[in-house]
Amino acid sequence: MSYLKNFPNQEGYFGEFGGAFLPPELEPHFEEINQAYLTLGRSADFLNELKYIRKHYQGRPTPVYYAHNLSREIGAHIYMKREDLNHSGAHKLNHCMAEALLAKHMGKTKLIAETGAGQHGVALATAAAYFGMECEIHMGEIDIAKEAPNVTRMKLLGANVVPVSFGGRSLKEAVDSAFQSYVPQADTALFAIGSVVGPHPFPMMVRNFQSVVGYESREQFLEMVGELPDQVGACVGGGSNAMGMFAGFIDDENVTLNGVEPLGKGTKLGEHSATMTYGKPGMIHGFKCMLLSDEEGNPAPVHSIASGLDYPGVGPEHSHLKMEGKVNYHGVTDKETLDAFYKLSSKEGIIPALESSHAVAWAMKHGQENPGSTILINLSGRGDKDIDYVTENFGFGENL
Template sequence: MTSYLKTTPDKDGWFGSYGGAMLPPPLEPHFKEIREAYAKISKSADFIAELRLIRKHFQGRPTPVSYLKNLSALCGGAQIYAKREDLNHTGAHKLNHCMAEGLLAKFMGKTKLMAETGAGQHGVALATAAAYFGMECEIHMGEIDIAKEAPNVTRMKLLGATVVPVSFGGRSLKEAVDSCFQSYIAQADTALFAIGSVVGPHPFPRMVRDFQHVIGVEAREQFLEMTGELPDMVAACVGGGSNAMGIFSGFIDDASVGLYGVEPLGTSSNLGDHAATISFGEDGDIHGFRTLVLKDANGEPAPVHTVASGLDYPGVGPEHAHLHKIGRVHYTTADDKEALKAFYALSRHEGIIPALESAHAVAFAMREAAANPGRSILINLSGRGDKDIDYVTQTYGFGTDL
């Protein structure tokens, strides 16, 4: 059987009817340069060897899979496991593709890395990569997220990055992407726009998935070693969807493994109160690619809300839209309250403080465990919650009322 990963996307970056590259003319030659460079170095033994060395000796990979014994007992039913991307250097999965994008930029002769960030984890990871490779770094971040994720803003600045506050529109992740694209146009000769998820024009959805594939490769091998079998269910939170594609890619050809993407339902299913794009969106274009999009009455990307800044996006990676359409991945939701309950539960019962983004996957596992006795659920714990603790405790206290 031909592997799904070998055949998808096609050569033009289409995942079925989603993906592609719809670019303003000034950017077309620069994205062509990126595609050609990635096609060349992704097959290079030197590139692969250097990336493996970085992952082992700088990032601290492989990250472990942990059996969440106490949470499993609390919920009853299924046994819950977590792939611990919170233990990856910088505290989240984002460094997996940022170090690789830094290597790509080095190969292309670029001197600067630039990107958008929501929760700040991608910004921290890219600033880390820039410091490692001796490059400049420019990060665009919405003012709302700057206020919510102050610790990560401090970390970016300590690492030498220039943080550009975005004050227009919803002042969140979508606007940060808009702002960064505008800045990139004038710097494309010397900079690489290191897109922070499996979104954007081709080749980024494929490239970021490939760089995050290490999560799924490790998790599959580790789970088999721990239990002697594959998990029944694999779940991850989905905003743009990079951490989810990372772990899903390790199990995509295993028909016996159910894959579950957990979107943020925010405070309600009303438009503007959530960021559950697959659950409520429709076909459309955003940031140079075709996917599912949450739209307002004028057909424009709608305002979104979630307690987790890293999931605050009115689109989704085109591969997720495709996997939803063909039925390989099941997409569901968790709301703010469920995510916060999961945040406190994992902290108190397992000694692991999760990122609010990852807490959506924890919420799914807690909800599904009782209904699936004798089965196993593996979640991708995509990041740690250091960045969130001030915001959560100042806004919601210590969880005694939830």
């Protein structure tokens, strides 16, 4: 039996990680979501409606692109799954349209979520508009200032954007705020968690909805090259784009899977978001995972130049895959990420999201160390949201 069929177990555990640690008032609502997914997610009617949406609304399949200029310069063959061409500009719409469709079938009228970089918020607001539902997005004040274009997009799409002003005013606090708002609205709303994190069934459900990325990539790469890639990589914050990509290759013994996380600007707590490098098992937002924590065991402050990776935890499945040695996890710094952002923009005419630029940076580094190898990365989002922040703070890459 394939890996994906075996994990998670019925209680939502990937080895020792995962589960659902919920206040009693939310337990029946998460069980309702689980049962709806297990029933609807395997029905031909639901799947055919989702396939129609993906083809005729999202513009799937997105292409795999051979980065010929970058490959020539690096000395290895770099391919990119162009999720930046997915409608709304990132992979997030893959699970947002599916979660909204699930909510519609459950009789819900509202979607609630957190967002960091704003890509999940934009995608969920898009899905809410498509299905005629209300939408409430919680976003930290730091990220609102940093990702202003996405805030504008969410509001244009009809979403109510709720600024989060407590704590670190970033992604963790946005999740806290969204959960607090969801509790009294759970009868009529779905909390559409934005990654492979949170209580069961969301890590499983979001992974499965995102697996379209990996399955398409595998078929496309085989058609283009005639064999599978040596290396497959993706950035990891919560980890949805990575698990979606890995799903297509996880049973292929000759393909090495790589997650790329933010080393930020230093090694001290609060200077990075490198959970796999510096974390240890802990609890956050109703599930167990590798966690960056302080001396008291509480989630630590984190930093990344990419707002979508700015989270002290990580998906429980990523935690399991690291422990089992099925995926290699690497880190790249803010500086390396910026270099990759400028390089891909100027060499290939593709402006990547800062999150995706982490994967580009790793591919460039790995390619230089392994000339002639084939590397497929998930270019999970486009950089429209980041260009003002980058150019105002770092210029146009003149010093590269």
